Amino acid sequence: MAHVSIPKYWKALPQKYRLVAGKCSNCGELNFPPKTLCKKCGSQGTQIETALSGLGTVYSFTIIGRGGAPPEFAKMQKKCGPYAIAIVELDEGLKINVQLTDCDPFDDVKIGMRVSAVFRQIYEQEGVIRYGLKFRPYIE
């Protein structure tokens, strides 16, 4: 099982729970997750915490069948069966890799479909439920 320690998970909570990015005060570039150096202009220590909207579009996706999931997702997969993961292009222009939920991976997921972020259980490790964001079909 890929081990992510509690301190490591905790350090990334703002990103995992609320999609907090770092906006470079020098060039305006959004860095997700926030970085020490801006990925565009390279300036150091200039990033301002900025929450992303959590709205985006499916850029690409694939379906993880039984046996294809990392071990930490094995229990979840016993419950849900095959599930979709996607590269979502957020409205702010960033692309992130996420799990999709509240949809049938075979029938419902389409490239270009609108999705929104939702707070869900991701997996459990050391008895602690690791929460985070997944994406689901957007409803206006």
Next chain:
Amino acid sequence: MDNSIKILGYGSYIPMYRIKREEYIRIWGYFSGSIEEKSVIGYDEDAITMAVEAANNAIKNTGIDKEKISLIAVGTCSSPYSIKSVASEIAMALGIPLDIALLDFKESEKAGSTALSAGIDIINSKGGYGLIIGSDSISTDPGENSEHTLGAAAAALIISKSGNGIAEILNKKSSNIEFIPDRFKKEGSKNLTDLEIASYSNYAYKNSVKNAMNNLMKESNLTLEDIDHIFIQGHDLKQPSRLIDKKYKEKLYLDIIRITGDCGSATSLLGLNSIFHYRAKSNDKIILVSYASGAGSDAFYIKFNNKQQKIKGVLTIEQYINRKKYIAYEKYLKFKELIEL
């Protein structure tokens, strides 16, 4: 109650999965409870994730700056943890500063209304904005009659002493008539026990609810004639319906329970949200009553002012009701982890 408290906004959450009563009949040969279908928690959800979505919706609908929230009071009987705050996890998920009051109530199936009652008193004395949440997906052994109606949902309110409320809580009363519980969950047990002593159970229900309701109405100088809408928490539709005189039946609005089933601590707040959304008109008077075995009832007198505006991308209770996918009983057992995985 010294001062009235404003309800600035509300938010609901109902998971998308549903199971029909016919599906139970297919497996068990009968269905115990007067509902049509119930909501089922998804494979990656729990009381915390449902509470977060309802709370997020309430904050967005109200339009307040979440930094201003000074209290989170949450009621649930199905927290994934028995030692660990649910309110603190919700605060982290919402990004609310952590120097606020965090209250968890897990004492009974009316924990949502206990949270509201405590929240009202704290906001009344200290001011600020209170986020009140009820969230539940209670489990018990498959085959138990009580299991048939156990659904899943969450509901949230934002309350404050000032501001333009969509509604106003004018009074509240609790009934603590002593009854030995016939429905409970022992420490360490995953599942609820219901002794199904029907006559005793109905007697306790009737007395607790009536006592809280009558005391509230008496103190507020009201009769049922003056009330426009009533919601009473129950395990199905029949239980609350028995308590209201035929003459006033149309005031009782329980439609949400027909679709979600018994959502435990979320039931009372969800019922109130459904009245706000579907029924209430300006100046309508609402009576909300909760009930839990071994705990009693809380009753609230609420006056409705105006409809909450629809915010784009924030789902209403109606949108959650319409967003549904029926599942088979076998899948239901897996989603609720009622079989070993």
